[in-house]
Amino acid sequence: MTSLPPALLRPLLCTVVLSTPLLANAQEQRPGVQAGITFGATTGAYAHYDDKPLVLPALSWQGKRFFASPGSLGMNLYKADGLRLSAVATPYTLRFKTDDVNDPQLRRLHSRQMSAMVGINADYSADWGAVAASVKREVSGHGGGVESSLHYSYPIQAGRFTWVPRVGVVHSSARLLDYYYGISDEEALRSGLAAYKPGSATSPSLQIAVSTPLGTKWRATGVVANQWFGDAVEDSPMARRSSQTSAFISLMRAF
Template sequence: MFLRSFALTTAAACAFAGSALAQSQPYGQLRPAPQGWTVDLGAGVLYRNDSNGDTGSKTTVAPWVSANYRDLVYLSPMDGLGWNAIKTDDFRAGLQLRPRFSADDIEGLTLDRPDFGADVAAYAYKRLPGNIVVGGRVSRGVTGVSEGTEYYASVGHQRVTSVGLLNASVYVRGGDAKLADAYYGVSTAEATANGISAYSPGGGLQGAGASLFLLVPIGDKWGAGALVNYERRLGDVADSPLSQEDDTIRTGVFVARRFGG
């Protein structure tokens, strides 16, 4: 009885920051999909070092807003606006309008850094035995920030622990030369102005990493979560003069409340 109650309580919270996992990836359901709209409101704190070529660190406090309609249409800060065009018990495929966050300034350098933009992405994920989900997405910039294409593939596992819902995943990502140049290229004019070498990266593999996400239920409507992400830059982006440190770490915590469902 305790295990059943715990699983149901965990499920009631699992769509908060884990909404990207619950909505676009077909992990085993702990309870039926919502029959109408659900909205999650909260706030979180994110720490990141060496983001998008920045050689410093940054802590951000931001609101958390996500929404879900019957696991078909969803909105989240990480995945943007999404639609599960194909949705079965163990397979999901669809489209997303994803945010492409602006690049941080680099201390001591005067550079034309990419602004906030958006990508259109197509994704597909398949669940294997053991609640392991494999798949990926292809996205392309549509707001003139880079007009580049990114490729992403991941393998993840999710399970209920004595503390809460734990998700672990490993991934690789790559992209074309347009994407790499927008974030890690140095033009001739920028090189002259900053006293660094001009650099034009090519396409290919750009990074590999691992993430751990823990979601802890607090009653039926509240949830708290924590995230740790490590990534290693690879290929031409790692050789860029803007990437003086190839290791990136992101950590975050959040709390949110669910409405509806």
């Protein structure tokens, strides 16, 4: 089987990690195993990165206590009356590789690797919709930082289609953003860019998903999402623009 060259694989890996939380939130969480394929693209968070489409496999599994979905592993701690508390481990959805940058100044910065995050998720569903909240801490040695989020969604059934609009906010601590968007004095001297140390930031987001069954085993899910960066991110010389847009289609089969 032909393998992708490293120069193409790195941006694809970064893109799929950005996309998988959107697809995991949009797809129905059914008991058992689901496997399929994902098509899509996202505008990068960093300046002078080439946007590339992706085609990658997707896998999820829901057990009585443990679960795995694209981009996360977890364990249910409590589940009753519409409320679920779970412990989760997820990757942080950013990676900056200097080899993938077209700007000579940005190429002189240090690379920023993807991080591991662990924390607690809380989900509550009722007739009026669903609320999801999480608090996660970086544990892979990239500064420590914390990310918390709060989202609200309301499924709308229209024939065979289920539409799920979702709004929310994500708050990122200064320590977390400093690793991914900060520029140290040493980097500033080497690159010619201004030194930058961000504070914390709150980023609102809007997502619209649509899902439909394709027979008894297959399901198609589409997602379009936009996230608006807070000033601490937008003001960084590394940032591409003030928002990020993603669009994905997933085809999954239940087993």
